[in-house]
Amino acid sequence: MKTRFIWLFGLLAVFMTMTGFVQPNIEDHAHILNKETKTLIKEKNNRYLQTKEQPQITVITVKKLKDLTPKSLNRSKRTVFIVVGQKGKKRDVQIFSSKDLHGAFTADARSNILRAEVDQLRSYNNATFNKGLRFVFRACATKVDQQYQYALDKFDLSQSEQNKISHPHRVALPIALALAFLIMGIIYMLRRFGHHSSNLRK
Structure with missing residues (x-):
């Protein structure tokens, strides 16, 4: 009986994940992310699940501007965190990576990614901000794909966009x-x- 319950619970968890009820890579506590941004995050991470390394890019929004470091950062592997802090109209975007990705996400690399579309990230218009955030996500995805030598796909940056960062x-x-x-x-x-x-x- 206990084994059957665990099996059913596992099936339910898989069903909820596949149908979008649970999105482990999205924690939108500040209700900032729009549908297009969420779709990008979900689809790219689903592709990563099909690889051997299974890296992940998690996007978190919180209602504060300080202490944005994710609690699970130190125990994470092959993971990039994009954290958006918001208080009132002010927003702050930061990029964190697990230790095994520090080589790809140096301080300069993270800074260059955030500076590339800084005007959009400073916008009070949520649609414009989300556009800038999608650029940041795609830039991080490109770095991850290059780190693990994955073939670049439609979610990655174009060469001209990469030049803006490099x-x-x-x-x-x-x-x-x-x-x-x-x-x-x-x-x-x-x-x-x-x-x-x-x-x-x-």
């Missing part, structure tokens, strides 16, 4: 050059105007 300074370089030329032009015009004014006074 070379963040190159993305900003054209803007910096444009500003430099603009400033030089203004200085030139001011000097020319000043020289012209002095000639008129003479």
Whole structure:
């Protein structure tokens, strides 16, 4: 009788997981994630379950801005955590990884991922914020896939998107050059105007 109960409970757990009642990679305590974001998280992690290593990317939202480190981080393996803290209108997004993925998710790598779509992550519009969060998730998935040498799929970043993360300074370089030329032009015009004014006074 006891064995039958355990067997039935196991079947129920599998059923709930497969039908979406239980989504172990989603903890949306702050009610931020929209349907498109949840679908991305679920489908990519389901693909990971078909691999030998079975890495996972978990997205957690909480109603606070401090102490965002996941409680299960130290005992986790092959896991990336994307944590969104929210208090009022303020939000903070942080990336954590288990020790075995520290090589792929260095401090610089995590920072570059978050900076790539910083405007979207700062948006008060939830749809825009979710778009930025999906980019962060896809960037983390790309890092995981490269770490385990998986073939990249539709959930991963394109090459141009990867360049935004790998070379963040190159993305900003054209803007910096444009500003430099603009400033030089203004200085030139001011000097020319000043020289012209002095000639008129003479």
